[in-house]
Amino acid sequence: MSRTIRIEKKILEANNIIAERNRKRFAEEGIMVVNIMSSPGSGKTTLLEKSIALLSDRINIGVIEGDIATDKDAVRVEEAGAKWVTQINTGGTCHLEAGMIEQAMEDMPKGLDLLIIENIGNLICPVGMDLGEEIKIMLSSITEGMDKPKKYPGIYRACKVLVVNKVDLAPMVDVDPDALVTESLEVNPQLKVFKTSARTGEGVDDWCEWLLSISKKG
């Protein structure tokens, strides 16, 4: 391994400078930008597929997909009808950074209403990295159990919106979605909450109406 000197404060400062540049560009172009975070396999991409299919004839949606490896998710959201999609492969990096977003936007077309950034599956490392987004959103899968809000409080506090996904599996895993919401609100009482099953479609309409309302055409 080559020698790497990392000065954490400088990295965060550099990230924040680029994040502000991204934020300025988003404002100038009139794009609402959301940063979606969760554990691996919580259903982010499936929810995006369903949402884009429902919304793509009403607003122009762009997606930046973050993954360690593969372009599987980019292919899926493109097929669902996203207007513009770019896949970032970080190699081994555990979170997206503002500079990756800036680079990904090099060929971003004009006219997007909503840009969705799907972060790396990780409840910890992406939280402190400002990408220039307006709203941080987290997904929590019902199958992950009741204890995640208290065990990973940082991400619950950083987000404005919580989507409790896979609610169709609640009876099978003995987790009450409403109790999980209560646990989450104890960590962050400001959370706006949606309950969905991306697989069955339950709750996806409400979530999509909200996405539409925050997009610049909403």
Next chain:
Amino acid sequence: MSRTIRIEKKILEANNIIAERNRKRFAEEGIMVVNIMSSPGSGKTTLLEKSIALLSDRINIGVIEGDIATDKDAVRVEEAGAKWVTQINTGGTCHLEAGMIEQAMEDMPKGLDLLIIENIGNLICPVGMDLGEEIKIMLSSITEGMDKPKKYPGIYRACKVLVVNKVDLAPMVDVDPDALVTESLEVNPQLKVFKTSARTGEGVDDWCEWLLSISKKG
């Protein structure tokens, strides 16, 4: 935030020195040590509870629990019958390090046969950190979907053992456990695989027989 200078190579070198010290102590005391990693909410603690309940009258099991916050998991495995349990709360750190294990072992009693380290829920950051363990094990929950081996290849390659958990939910999430095993073996053909449902108990006997066989009394 205070200024922190991080020299990655030096941190890894320092970690490895302590990991070797841990490894030497484990060998001297005749303890088998495993490091269990997974996404948040894959069922690590539930599997440990069931395993410890089945094995605690045959071998002396110690557990070191790693979490960002709370001692919920330590309480659970202690109630299940673990001989010795220590909870590490990392605050915000996304992985366990050898120095944390060394510190946790300060009051570790003699006579343990098996020490199980439950790492932070994270598929990326814990992988490169040697704790002094003999075997790295990962859990993959069937509810996380089919694409994780290819999207997070590093952890699949680092581990000797894969436990595919929550197989009782396979029909509800349209994931075939055998297909997931095939995907995993494409990334690491050396993986020893167990299929379990910690909740229903399916497959837990085989897994426990193996734990017993690797423990120094096995």
